[in-house]
Amino acid sequence: MVDSDTLLLLQLYWRLDRRADGGIGRLAWARRIFVGLIIVIFSATMGFVTGVIVKDGVLKRHGRTWCPACC
C-alpha cells in the first residue's frame, strides 16, 4: 500500500522533473516512470522512501515525515 506522503513525493518529483531542463520527450517520460515505479515499490514494500533525488541533491525524509527545512 502506498501512503499519502509517497503520493505527494511522486507528484512533486513528476512536476519538477517535467519542468526541468530535459524534462520533455520520450526519454524523460521513461525516466519518470522508472523512478516513479522504484518509489512506489520501495514505499509498498518498506513503508518509507528515502534518498529520492528531486532537486540538486537529495530530498530527505525523517522517519515518515518530510522535513521542509531540508527541501
Add this chain to the structure above:
Amino acid sequence: MSYLIEAKNLRKTYGDFVAVDDASFSVNPGEIVGFLGPNGAGKTTTIKMLTGLLVPDAGAALICGLDIQQDPIKAKAQFAFVPDTPNLYGKLKAGEYLRFMARLYHVPTEQADTRIRQLLDLFELTDKAGSYLEGFSHGMQQKIAITGALLHDPKILFMDEPTVGLDPRSARLVKDLLQQRRDDGSAVFFSTHILEIAQNMCDRVIIIDRGRILADAPVADLRRMKGDQSLEDIFLELTGGKEVDEMVKELSNGG
C-alpha cells in the same frame, strides 16, 4: 509549567571543533526568545539540533515534551522552521508550493486554501500565486517560506534571521505576526544579528558564544544587571567584541 522547547545539555562537535557545548535552556508558551551570538557561535547548529536536522553528540532536544530524536514525527508536527536562506523549489508555482506544504502537514484542503489566501493577501503576493518561485526575489521567497511555515498553525516557530532580505514594510509585518503568535500562546525562537530587533521584540534573549550559553535572561533584567547598558554593549562585553572595538580604535589612531 510544561515547556514548548527544552534543550538539555546539548553538545555537538565537528572533529576536534566543539560547535555547541552543554547548552541547556527552555522556552515557555507565549514567549519570544532571541538567540544571539557572533558568526560561528553555534546558533545554527543549536537550532538544527532542536529541529532534528542534526543529531546531538550528547544531550536531548524536547519539543512539547517529545524528544525530537525518539519521537520525530509527532515532535516535528508541532513546529515550523524558516531557515535564513529560503530553499524553495524554483520550478513550482507559489500556490503549488504552499498547497504542497499544507498537504505535508495534513492541513484540510478548505482550511489550507483559506489560510493561503489570507497570508498571501497579507504579504501582498496574491497576484504572484501563479508565478514560478525561481522568478521571485530573496525577500519574496522569504515571505513565501514564512507563509508555508504558518499554514499548519504551529505551536512553535523557529526562525533563522527572520527579517534578512525583507523590505522595512515586510519586516514590520513579520514582527507583528510573531508578536501575534506569542499573544496566541505559541513560542517563537529566532536567531538574529540585529540587536535592535531583539531588544524591541524579545521577552528573553539567550546569548551564545563559542558554543557555550553566556546569558539567558529577559532583556530588561540583563540591562539592569549590567548597569543599564544597551543590549549591544552587553552583547559585545559578553562575546569579546569590545576588545575588537578597542583594536579598531588603536589601528585608526595609527597605533
